[in-house]
Amino acid sequence: MNRENVKTTSTPDEDSTLARAATKGDKHAFDRLVITYRNRVFNLCYRYMGDYDDADDTAQETFVKAYKSLGSFRHDAAFSTWLFRIAVNTCKNKQQSLAYRIRKKMLRITGAKSNDENEGIDIADDSRSPQTVSERREVRDAIMNAIAALPDEQKTVVILRDIEKLPYEEIGSILNTAPGTVKSRLARGRTKLKEKLKNLV
Template sequence: MVKFIQEQLKNAGDNISIDEAALLSHAMAGNAEAIERLILKYQQRIYNTILKMCGNADDAAELTQDTFVRVMQGLRGFKAHSSFYTWMFRIAVNLTLNFCKRNTKVNFQPLENEPDEQLKQQLKDFLIDKNSPNPPDVAAAGEMHNIVLKALEKLDADQRAVVVLRDIEQMNYAQIAETLDIEPGTVKSRIARGRKNLREILEAAVQ
């Protein structure tokens, strides 16, 4: 299940190559060019994560913009207790989580048509065998991507957030707990419930 979801939704971020410390120092001093470079450096990664949580490109674009507004407002007060990206990522995730809680009806935008019967059967076979390796033809199918997206939108905002952070962003429990400001035990229980519910939703999709 975890591998399947990761293959369907994971979109790896760009490698960090710019000297972040120097760039951040100039940005904190108010250098407009440095601020612009920071935004360009991270905006796609932040947008990708937000999109996985909220499922709508327009909402994700707006939330990404809101994130960078918050970042610029708080930049001078950044204390470097964590990396700059971690601090910015936390802002993005919590803005998105609050947005999703306010907008209880989340509509993930489909990328392709509804799955045909053959693809449904492939997913059904995968779900029956919990230890089944991920079939390459299923992992590559846009229709399967849609099934997972539609399943994610049915999870409540808290469960969706931890599933995205753990199974797609590959964060550990401690990182998720820090990002969401909750206890590690709460993270663990939400992930367990979220995965269970996601499997049940996917199973219902192939009936």
């Protein structure tokens, strides 16, 4: 399917219709859902995992799980909420897996920086001079590392609220928590993150 010809935004009703069609075996409907949400899911996974390859693997796994679980989607929440919930849980499971932790440990031991490999992948870097580019990358890496160092619950809400710009209610639905809880976690996460980033230029 040519993704250039497919729109990447949709309303909840359109998503629901596509999800119903996909549940009945319409693979093109599912493809449209993947194309609509792949960027958001991929970026969510990228912020969470802090690594492009891990993000790719986790985002793919998210859609595979969604495809296999379409039958259990009850349409009482937005498809995006359901999909992001799967994405968050997949990221958490991945990060908690022994394989992931060992790989990260080995990367630290060998001094490899996984993000270095993906520096050229960012979209639309409008910086002009190489020095500015380098500085901005350093800042981005510092922010990414600071986010990655947050406790799991705080990291999740920071990503969903401050990067993905999701409303509190939707974050509460994704995490199965009250919006008040989301706010308090976010406040703690922001405080820690500001503390970590205060020395950045």
